[in-house]
Amino acid sequence: MKTIIRGTWLFLALIIGGCGDKIDLEAAAVPLAAGIDLDDNNQLRFYVSNPVFGDKNNEEQQYNIPVTSLRESRSIQDAYTSGALEGRNYQVYVVGRKLLQHENWFKILDVVFRDARNTVLDRMVAFNGPLEEMFTVKTDNQPPLPVILRGMVDSKSKRGATVLTTVQDMHRQIFEEALTPSLSEVTYDAKQKSFRLSGTTLLTHKGKYATSIGFQESVLLNLLKKDATKGVSLSFAIPGEPNSDFFSLNRASFSVRDIDTKIKSSYSNNNFHFLIRMKVSAAMTEQLFTLDIQQHADILERKLSQQMQKQLEKLIRKFQKHQIDPVGFGIYARAYQYRHYKENENNWGEAFSDAEIKCEVKVTINSMGTVK
Amino acid sequence: MDNKTLTRGFRKYRDVATRVEPARTDPLEVDLRQNFEKLKEIFSNTPDLINRRFILKADNRQALLAYLEGLSDKSSINRDILTPLKQGTAEINGINDFPATIGEFHQLTDWGQVEHMLFAGYSILFIDGEKVAYACGSQGWPQRAIEDPQLETSLKGAHQGFVETGGANVALIRRYIPNRELKIKQFTIGARSQTKLSILYLSDVANIQTLNVLEERLSKLDVDAVINTGELAELIEDSPFSPFPQFILTERPDAASSQILQGKFVIVVDRSPSALVGPVNFISFFQSVDDYSTRWTIATFIRMLRLLAFFIAILLPAIYISVVSFHFEVIPMKLLSTIGQSRAKVPFPPYMEAVFMELTLEMLREAGVRLPAPVGQTVGIVGGIVIGQAIVQAGLISNIMVVVVAFTAIASFILPNYDMGAAVRLVRFAMMLFASLFGFVGIVVGLMTLIAHLLSLKSLGVPYSTPFGPVRFRDWKDTMVRIPIWLMKNRPTSSNAQQDTRQGDTGHPREDERH
Known part of the structure; x- marks a missing residue:
């Protein structure tokens, strides 16, 4: 009898307790894309793209609200929807260019990390323009904004054409002194009325916009970061080959079969030195000029190596000019030259800009493709 | 509590109840x-x-x-x-x-x-x-001819099922094991029914302690009547409050014989067309006779399919509930809009939706079992309306829920043992309750409780969860995988057989030729 009574109590305690934070899917608004930017009056605005579950497919509710802080304005965020806004399903988190002009904007996102309910695996995207534009455009013949943005970032980052930075990654990159953040960059092509992934946005250590790089440069960045998967494609103009008047015929492209990147650091003359050794084994995918690879592979290999080395050096010079280190050379410095790194810890960007960096690239062609 | 009152109540009841008179002892007359x-x-x-x-x-x-x-x-x-x-x-x-x-x-x-x-x-x-x-000895009563087993149909196994005569059933088993070590112990149970029970076992294989346990439980029985094997199972099982079956009730003589050969005991109950097998473990409810007559790779695949089905049948509706009402962040983006759209039109919360549909399914199943065949077709037709497009169009249930129910139904049909299937059906509802209260946390707690319960169960004193807990790696050969028969040289340790090795020394069938 005692056990029965105890059991009943236990059962009732369980049933009546339940979980207070239960919320059914249809009672919640589950925005798939969120964005923050400054508007024309320099007021911070929060942008939301919310799927509307109705009879129609692909219906999205998009609105924006002025905010002071994200959590403080939660009730205003809710106000536009029938359900309670839940930040659990964000696929992309977009940041407008105007916000990126200011330092320390990342601190606004504190709630995303502090409230464990929020997702941190959403892709962070920098939008090259005012967010207002992005969240008002109705893309008729395209999937909804969150779907297309996420798809863009995921597929392009696989090919190395941009970086894949989740909000969690961004958190790490901001708080890591030894490198600077990089985000996928999306532009609105007004002429073709569609969004376009345009490469990678590089930020300073404080999160301020530094510069943007294109696809090829992004691939190189990924190769340097050792993030590039096999199969990324590079294309170079080979000097000395004849060119046509309207289109270039001097291009050679290859996909990377295998890559071995080694970065060595040293310190001398009050400067950091980095030596980058890159061994690329390449499969030719395009070659517009005539060259018998079977006979003269070494010539092409040499030329490709030169070009790649040149572009790498140019890219690194660009980083140095903007005092940014998206590759994370600082991590090598911290690992191998800790004493010197420690001195420059708080202004690593500056120290990096003075560093001497040498590249040695060796391309080996191991496949010429199926035609001669 | 007040134990005295209770005992007194029982005693009173016992006194009033009419007892069967003791057997007569008066001698016969000469006249x-x-x-x-x-x-x-x-x-x-x-x-x-x-x-x-x-x-x-x-x-x-x-x-x-x-x-x-x-x-x-x-x-x-x-x-x-x-x-x-x-x-x-x-x-x-x-x-x-x-x-x-x-x-x-x-x-x-x-x-x-x-x-x-x-x-x-x-x-x-x-x-x-x-x-x-x-x-x-001029006995003779209405008898049914030996037929194909109804519940445990098999593709390749024998097509003789047990009948209602105990003697015939024993004979059916004897045909498989014509060996003098096959012993039969007879008991008579039931003051009124005088039901004859026969315990069949191999005396040089089966474990004597288990036999003692079984005999003791049978001899302690004092009941009015035992009509069916199922009643007997309930009277002698270890944990009467568990939803899980602790004996296999089989209507196949070949299955019973193979269990005897493994060192188990089989009780044939006169007048009942099924025999009781014990001690059994959890995994033996997932084995079927056909497993041993199909190729071992396929049998292994089917075994795993059944285990998967077991978990699907228990968990799928619960997972649906917890995903839709607690953790929709785990839904992939594209699925989210699909689920959202189908859920949007439904006026009920997910757990109600799920309970309603699962209950409907259970009712349909039960109706299908009891209805005579000519009427049975109607169940299928009507069932198609309730679990189908019509109910979705009526806006009562979401598309996804219908799919979930269909999945669960298929998964629970795969389980070869009816009693285990019934247990799964019951556990599913408990899981749904847990899920609707606590989401994934609830499911995990439910699963832990379930596993703890399975680990604590025993069948005739033998742990129910062998060979998984206690771990007996040697016995895993016939659990999730079914290794080739020529490699199964030992009897399962779970039956505590006296003779560990099966007779004979057959290695790989073509071993001699390979050299």
Whole structure:
């Protein structure tokens, strides 16, 4: 009898307790894309793209609200929807260019990390323009904004054409002194009325916009970061080959079969030195000029190596000019030259800009493709 | 609590309840007429008792043959008892030289025996001037022909199922194991039903301690009647409050025999077309006879399919509930809009939706089982409306829920054992309750409780969850994978067999030729 009574109590305690934070899917608004930017009056605005579950497919509710802080304005965020806004399903988190002009904007996102309910695996995207534009455009013949943005970032980052930075990654990159953040960059092509992934946005250590790089440069960045998967494609103009008047015929492209990147650091003359050794084994995918690879592979290999080395050096010079280190050379410095790194810890960007960096690239062609 | 009141209540009940009278011990009379009177007195209002009076040809004495119509084989009585006694001239010289041409023959001395034998279908011969009666084995009652097993159909196994006669069932098993070590222990259970039980086992293989446990439980039984094997299972199982079956009830002689060969015990209950197998473990409910006659790779695949189905059948509706009402962040983006759209039109919360649909499914199943075949078709048609597009269009249930229910149904149909399937159906609802209260946390707690329960269960004192807990790696050969039969040289450790190795030393079948 005692056990029965105890059991009943236990059962009732369980049933009546339940979980207070239960919320059914249809009672919640589950925005798939969120964005923050400054508007024309320099007021911070929060942008939301919310799927509307109705009879129609692909219906999205998009609105924006002025905010002071994200959590403080939660009730205003809710106000536009029938359900309670839940930040659990964000696929992309977009940041407008105007916000990126200011330092320390990342601190606004504190709630995303502090409230464990929020997702941190959403892709962070920098939008090259005012967010207002992005969240008002109705893309008729395209999937909804969150779907297309996420798809863009995921597929392009696989090919190395941009970086894949989740909000969690961004958190790490901001708080890591030894490198600077990089985000996928999306532009609105007004002429073709569609969004376009345009490469990678590089930020300073404080999160301020530094510069943007294109696809090829992004691939190189990924190769340097050792993030590039096999199969990324590079294309170079080979000097000395004849060119046509309207289109270039001097291009050679290859996909990377295998890559071995080694970065060595040293310190001398009050400067950091980095030596980058890159061994690329390449499969030719395009070659517009005539060259018998079977006979003269070494010539092409040499030329490709030169070009790649040149572009790498140019890219690194660009980083140095903007005092940014998206590759994370600082991590090598911290690992191998800790004493010197420690001195420059708080202004690593500056120290990096003075560093001497040498590249040695060796391309080996191991496949010429199926035609001669 | 107040134990005294309770006991008193029970005692009172026990006193009032009519008990079956103890067996008679009064001896038979010498005078046939007195015996006849006594017979009529004992069997009053028994119109199916036939009393045939005749005169023995050999010595002109009066005789009386009594038998219960319907329990006896009439032609056998005419041919083998009445004819030789009425026409033959051989004298009756006690039981060893009796003129009747019948196999089984007993000498009875008191009325208790007479009563017992009559009900067992024997015909009783009283002879004037003898203080004993003779019971002739002329039993014969309505019997069903041996048919294909109904519940446990198999593709490649034998097509003979058990019938309602215990003796025939024992014979069916004996056909598989013609070995003198196959022992049969008989018990009679049920004060009124006098049901005969036979425990079958291999005396040089099966574990004696387990046998003792079984015998002890059977001998302690004091019930009115045991009609079916299922009742017996419930009376002797280890944990009566568990939803999980602790014995296998099989209607296949081949399955029962293979269990005996593994060192298990099989109880054949007279009048019941299924035999009880014990001790069993959890995984044996996922084994089927066909597993051993299909190729081992395929059998292994099917085993894993069943285990997967077990978890799907238990968890899928619960996972649906917790995902939709707690953790929609785990839904992939594209699925989210699909689920969202189908959920948007439904006025009920997910757990209600799920409980409603699962209950409907259970009702359909139950209706399908009990309905006679001609009406049964209607269930299918009506069921298609309830679990189908119509209910979605009516806006009562979401598309996804229908798919979930269909999945669960298919998954629970795969389980080869009906009792395990029934347990799964029940556990599913508990899981749904947990999920609707606590989401994934609830499911995990539910699963932990379930596993703890399975680990604590025993079947005839043998742990239910072997070989997984306690871990017996050697026995894993016939669990999730079914290794080739020529590699299964040992009996499962779970049956604690005296003989660990099976007879014979067959290695790879083509081993000799390979060299």
